[in-house]
Amino acid sequence: MPRINSPAELEEIRKELLSQRDPDKRTITLCSGSACHATGSRLVAESIEEEIKKQGLIDQVDIRKTGCHGFCERGPIIVIHPDEICYLQIKPEDVPEIISETIKENRIIERLLYTDPATEEEIIHEHEIPFYKNQQRLLFGANITIDPKSIEDYLAIGGYSALVKVLFEMNPEQVLEEIKKSNLRGRGGGGFPAGIKWEGSRNAPDDKKYVIVNADEGDPGAYMDRSLLEGNPHSVLEGLAIGAYTIGAEEGYIYVRQEYPLAVENIGIAIRQAEEYGFLGDNILGSGFNFKVIVHQGAGAFVCGESSALMTALEGRAGEPRPKYIRSNIKGLWEKPTVLNNVETWANVPLIINNGADWFTQYGTEKSKGTKIFSLVGKINNTGLVEVAMGMTLRDIIFKIGGGIPGGKEFKAVQTGGPSGGCLPGDSLDLKVGFDELTQAGSMMGSGGMIIMDEDTCMVDVARYFLNFLTDESCGKCVPCREGVKQMLKILTNITQGKGKEGDIELLEELAEVAREGALCALGQTAPNPFISTLKYFKDEYEAHIKEKKCPALYCKELIEYYIDPEKCRACMICLKQCPADAIIGEKKKIHIIDQEKCTKCNTCFEVCPSRFSAVKKISGEPVPPPISEEERIITRGSN
Amino acid sequence: MVKEDCRTEAMDNNRIDQIIEKYNCEASSLIQVLLEVQSENRWLPKQVLERISERLQVPLARIQHIATFYKAFSLVPKGRHEIHICMGTACHVRGAQLVLDKVQDLTGINPGETDLDLKFSLETVNCLGCCALGPVMEIDGQIHGKISPAETADALKKYD
Numbered sequence: 001m002p003r004i005n006s007p008a009e010l011e012e013i014r015k016e017l018l019s020q021r022d023p024d025k026r027t028i029t030l031c032s033g034s035a036c037h038a039t040g041s042r043l044v045a046e047s048i049e050e051e052i053k054k055q056g057l058i059d060q061v062d063i064r065k066t067g068c069h070g071f072c073e074r075g076p077i078i079v080i081h082p083d084e085i086c087y088l089q090i091k092p093e094d095v096p097e098i099i100s101e102t103i104k105e106n107r108i109i110e111r112l113l114y115t116d117p118a119t120e121e122e123i124i125h126e127h128e129i130p131f132y133k134n135q136q137r138l139l140f141g142a143n144i145t146i147d148p149k150s151i152e153d154y155l156a157i158g159g160y161s162a163l164v165k166v167l168f169e170m171n172p173e174q175v176l177e178e179i180k181k182s183n184l185r186g187r188g189g190g191g192f193p194a195g196i197k198w199e200g201s202r203n204a205p206d207d208k209k210y211v212i213v214n215a216d217e218g219d220p221g222a223y224m225d226r227s228l229l230e231g232n233p234h235s236v237l238e239g240l241a242i243g244a245y246t247i248g249a250e251e252g253y254i255y256v257r258q259e260y261p262l263a264v265e266n267i268g269i270a271i272r273q274a275e276e277y278g279f280l281g282d283n284i285l286g287s288g289f290n291f292k293v294i295v296h297q298g299a300g301a302f303v304c305g306e307s308s309a310l311m312t313a314l315e316g317r318a319g320e321p322r323p324k325y326i327r328s329n330i331k332g333l334w335e336k337p338t339v340l341n342n343v344e345t346w347a348n349v350p351l352i353i354n355n356g357a358d359w360f361t362q363y364g365t366e367k368s369k370g371t372k373i374f375s376l377v378g379k380i381n382n383t384g385l386v387e388v389a390m391g392m393t394l395r396d397i398i399f400k401i402g403g404g405i406p407g408g409k410e411f412k413a414v415q416t417g418g419p420s421g422g423c424l425p426g427d428s429l430d431l432k433v434g435f436d437e438l439t440q441a442g443s444m445m446g447s448g449g450m451i452i453m454d455e456d457t458c459m460v461d462v463a464r465y466f467l468n469f470l471t472d473e474s475c476g477k478c479v480p481c482r483e484g485v486k487q488m489l490k491i492l493t494n495i496t497q498g499k500g501k502e503g504d505i506e507l508l509e510e511l512a513e514v515a516r517e518g519a520l521c522a523l524g525q526t527a528p529n530p531f532i533s534t535l536k537y538f539k540d541e542y543e544a545h546i547k548e549k550k551c552p553a554l555y556c557k558e559l560i561e562y563y564i565d566p567e568k569c570r571a572c573m574i575c576l577k578q579c580p581a582d583a584i585i586g587e588k589k590k591i592h593i594i595d596q597e598k599c600t601k602c603n604t605c606f607e608v609c610p611s612r613f614s615a616v617k618k619i620s621g622e623p624v625p626p627p628i629s630e631e632e633r634i635i636t637r638g639s640n
Numbered sequence: 641m642v643k644e645d646c647r648t649e650a651m652d653n654n655r656i657d658q659i660i661e662k663y664n665c666e667a668s669s670l671i672q673v674l675l676e677v678q679s680e681n682r683w684l685p686k687q688v689l690e691r692i693s694e695r696l697q698v699p700l701a702r703i704q705h706i707a708t709f710y711k712a713f714s715l716v717p718k719g720r721h722e723i724h725i726c727m728g729t730a731c732h733v734r735g736a737q738l739v740l741d742k743v744q745d746l747t748g749i750n751p752g753e754t755d756l757d758l759k760f761s762l763e764t765v766n767c768l769g770c771c772a773l774g775p776v777m778e779i780d781g782q783i784h785g786k787i788s789p790a791e792t793a794d795a796l797k798k799y800d
Contacts, residue, residue: 038770038783072772220728223769258675258712259765299671300711302766316668317702318709377730377771384772415729451729465732469766475709578790580745602745603738604790 003278006286007164010155017156026061026103027081029144033068033230034262035223040091041076047092048078051099061103064153067143067231071131072384074114079126079144086126087112117381117403131382134401136363136389138371139347143231148266151273154234160279162350166242167287170353175246176202179349181357183369188214188305188342189420189446190522191368191435197339200329201247204337209249211240212333212340214310215256215263218302219418220469222449224373225343227385229256229263232347233270237293239349241280244291247339252291255310257298268295302419302473306521307332307340309475320475321521342447344373364390368434376402378451379409388433395429398452409454413537417446419466419473420526422533423459442533444526458555459538460545464492466530470523481524484515488531497558500546505535550621557601560620564605566591566628568615571635575605575616591633596624651681651688660695667698670706674713683714719754719761721799723747724778728767731774735788739775740764742789746796760799 004010028048032041045065052061069077074088080102087098087109094112101107113122114129123129126144146153154160166175180195201209213236217225229236240252256264271293274280282290296314303309304319311333313319332338348370352360361369368390374397377383381403388397394414398404405411413423422443424431431437435445453462467489476482488511491504512528519525535542544550551559564575564584569591576584576592583599586592594605609616659676663669673692678684684707693700707713725740744750747760754761770776773785777792784795 035770035772038768038773038776038785072770075772218766220732220767221730221771223767223771226769259768297672297675298710299675299706299713301709313671314668316666316670318705375771377774378733383730383774418729449729451733453733457733462733465729580742600745602742602789603735607788607790 001276003276004285005278007168010160010164010285014155014158017152021156024082027064028061028103029064029066029079029081031067031069031075031077031144032065033227034260035068035072035227036075036077037262039075039089043092044076044078044090044095047095048099051095055099055104057099057103064145064147065149066146067148068140068227068385069126069144070135070137070140070227070385070387071129071382073382084125084127086114086124086129088114131384131386131401131403134396135387136371137387138351138363139228139235139344140231140373140385140387142235143227146232148231148233149269151234151270151277154232158354159234159350160238162353163238163241163279164285165353166245167285167289172202172246172248175242175353178352178357179246182352182360183357183367184345184348184352184360185368185435186342187344187348187372187447189417189444191445194341194345197329197341198243198247200327201249201337201339204330206337207248208334208336209247210333210336210338211244211247211249211252212310212314212338213240213252213254213256213343213346214305214307214340215254215260215267215343216298216305216310217257217260217343217447218305218473219447219449221377221451222375222418222447224375224385224448226260226263228343228347228373229260230266233263233267234274235347235350236267236343237270237274237280239346240293241284241291242349242353243339243341243346245289247337249339250290250292252293253314253333254293254295255298255304255314256295258300259298264295264297271295301475302469303475303521303523306523309521310340311338318475320477321523323520344448365432365434365437367436372433372445372448374433374448374450376450376452378415379405379454379457380452381406390434391432393429394424394431394433397433397450398429402452405452405454407454409456411452412455412457413453413459413462415443415451415453415462415530416449417444417529418449419470420444420522420529421446421449422529423453423462423537424533425537442529442536444529456553456555458496458551458553459534459541460492460551461496461553461555463531463534464489464496467492467527470527474523478518478520478524480515480518481520481527484511484519485524485527487511488515488528492531495542495545496551496556498545498549498556502546504546505542509535544621548621552620554618554620556620560601560618561596561624562594562599562601562603562605563617563619563624564592564594565615565617566632568613570613570615572610572613574608574610578604578608580604586633589635591628591635593627593633651677651685653691655680656688656691657695660692665696667696670696670698670703671710674703674707678713682718683716686715716754717758719758721759721780722761722763723796724763724765724768725751726766726768726770726774726776726778727764728771728774730771731767731776734774736775738789739777739787739792742792743777743796746793760796 076090079086184194185191304313306321309319309321373387415423471486471489474481581598581600583595606616749755751764777784
């Protein structure tokens with residue numbers, strides 16, 4: 001492919017690409033993001049390719065392996081264009097039928113469609129499925145139509161037109177004004193206005209400047225950035241190039257965690273293609289602007305998501321943050337002015353340039369403009385990635401889009417903001433999502449992870465879990481975090497093990513204040529948040545653990561006992577046979593008893609007891625009832 | 641008896657040099673070099689770190705600092721099969737701790753350890769990003785999703 005040397009040449013190529021594509025041609029798009037790979041989409045892809053060949057349809061049907069569609073709970077997903085027929089949870093065995101019935105005969109296969117759980121209505125088109133219908137997929141929408149390994153797909157949907165506009169119709173000040181006007185705030189967690197950050201770097205008196213994409217996405221349960229980088233890498237490159245032009249940088253870095261091999265692969269391909277076509281490198285499209293991008297892989301350290309630690313890691317050292325007396329947009333990578341932004345923030349830039357700041361600001365709330373991609377995970381029916389305009393309520397996200405809690409369980413809390421965030425209870429469900437709204441409620445937006453918890457989740461354990469995570473990930477540089485967070489973990493662990501005592505909560509609050517005031521970086525400063533928010537909204541659980549040695553959610557191992565209800569047990573022997581500790585005493589027709597001395601609380605009996613009996617119970621905070629007598633244990637025919 | 645594909649011996653010096661040269665022997669590329677070596681050799685023996693120290697002109701102490709700071713690096717040999725249990729928040733609320741407890745029981749090792757036969761290495765990871773399949777156990781890159789503690793024994797039996 002010869003290098004494109006001018007906007008006019010680009011338009012010619014775009015026109016040619018579009019003329020070669022028949023919008024009415026049958027195309028099968030298959031979600032091939034990492035999450036669908038895990039559910040077997042690679043095998044489905046092979047099956048489709050094989051079947052198309054077998055049935056002699058290679059010229060009539062295109063196959064496109066796209067990035068993440070978002071509805072991860074129901075993957076692998078295929079959408080058949082132009083009719084937009086959406087089939088879910090496809091297995092390789094389904095493929096021959098799909099080809100012969102739907103592709104060849106235009107017949108819908110009903111069992112593969114989405115069925116609305118409330119109305120039992122079968123929905124054919126992807127955009128009508130409630131999960132998608134209620135979203136605003138400004139960024140993610142492109143994922144379902146393009147093959148991320150093909151720059152031509154990106155060009156066919158208008159890709160790189162924002163870069164052309166910026167290089168040939170705008171000067172850096174105008175771009176800066178547009179970004180400031182849009183009020184685009186950082187999507188990585190800080191929520192800092194991107195325009196102000198860029199302005200600082202633009203005005204810094206240095207001739208060498210850098211731009212960085214933070215793709216270190218370390219919050220457990222959050223994978224939005226991965227899906228953007230895997231599914232539409234060029235959009236991120238385009239945004240990055242625009243940012244570089246605005247501040248005067250000629251070198252950009254993409255720091256991506258090594259745990260994301262597909263994202264690393266796809267961004268590498270995208271960079272090579274962009275260089276080949278002339279969107280990166282020297283004299284881009286004949287504009288005189290030079291820009292090159294280098295990929296740097298992380299090596300497994302959560303703290304490297306913090307901007308100053310990330311820059312230290314880029315320099316080849318251990319990722320330790322530094323105090324921000326001088327912000328990194330003035331002195332950052334190699335002490336040069338550096339704009340570091342999150343993947344999603346960069347991906348928003350081409351949209352804002354193409355459509356204008358006024359278009360962007362029509363979405364969202366007064367202070368939080370645009371959309372946000374959330375990863376809706378945990379105890380939720382429709383696990384996946386959702387993109388909504390800021391201002392949608394938590395209730396709508398969790399119930400309208402997320403489909404509510406599985407198993408008929410009660411909603412208990414939603415955790416946002418990752419380990420730096422907090423848990424919000426049922427009373428907060430009508431909160432509108434936005435940076436300031438979530439912070440005021442005691443949590444934060446964070447990078448977009450949204451973990452749903454139900455009645456079986458112990459909130460004290462959640463606080464312990466996050467502190468365990470942070471203790472592990474602490475870089476160790478400053479005392480309030482290295483020692484303080486560790487001590488908080490010890491106290492919370494004791495509480496969950498029944499060793500809590502009076503004064504523990506007050507001590508935790510004191511340690512929390514020390515970390516908040518004295519830690520060097522946001523990891524340490526926000527480490528107390530999960531504890532503070534769970535204490536605020538679920539204090540009764542803390543008191544139960546400490547005063548009554550009881551875990552109300554029946555989760556903490558040391559505080560629960562397993563007990564077989566003699567009224568319900570039918571002596572079917574299933575739990576007895578599966579117990580790994582041989583702790584169940586019983587026989588056919590003799591009600592089973594758990595030997596508490598041997599029980600390791602592995603939960604196996606609870607899991608395997610048939611639901612029609614549900615005889616295994618968890619007890620906490622009260623003594624286990626003594627076993628019934630031998631005679632009472634015998635089940636006679638017709639007895640209850 | 642150690643099987644040959646376990647690589648408890650150090651990587652060949654020529655291969656190490658090749659990787660270093662790819663990054664123009666720049667000291668700032670240390671992490672990228674270590675990642676490539678780790679990926680090929682599956683662990684970082686001391687002799688390898690010494691060679692890297694010599695070629696990149698970086699003190700061994702600093703390399704050891706990096707190798708112990710970042711989770712991707714292992715200073716002990718890995719088993720033939722690497723078990724990763726996801727302990728991300730979504731998997732945690734779906735019961736990942738019970739899965740981990742069971743696997744620790746079955747293999748006899750704790751996270752970060754390799755068993756004496758060099759068969760299994762166990763690690764906890766913080767989010768594989770397959771939250772729809774939680775709780776998740778990954779063995780040699782293969783995902784075992786929605787796994788219950790009771791099912792782990794059968795899953796592990798498939799590996800020798």
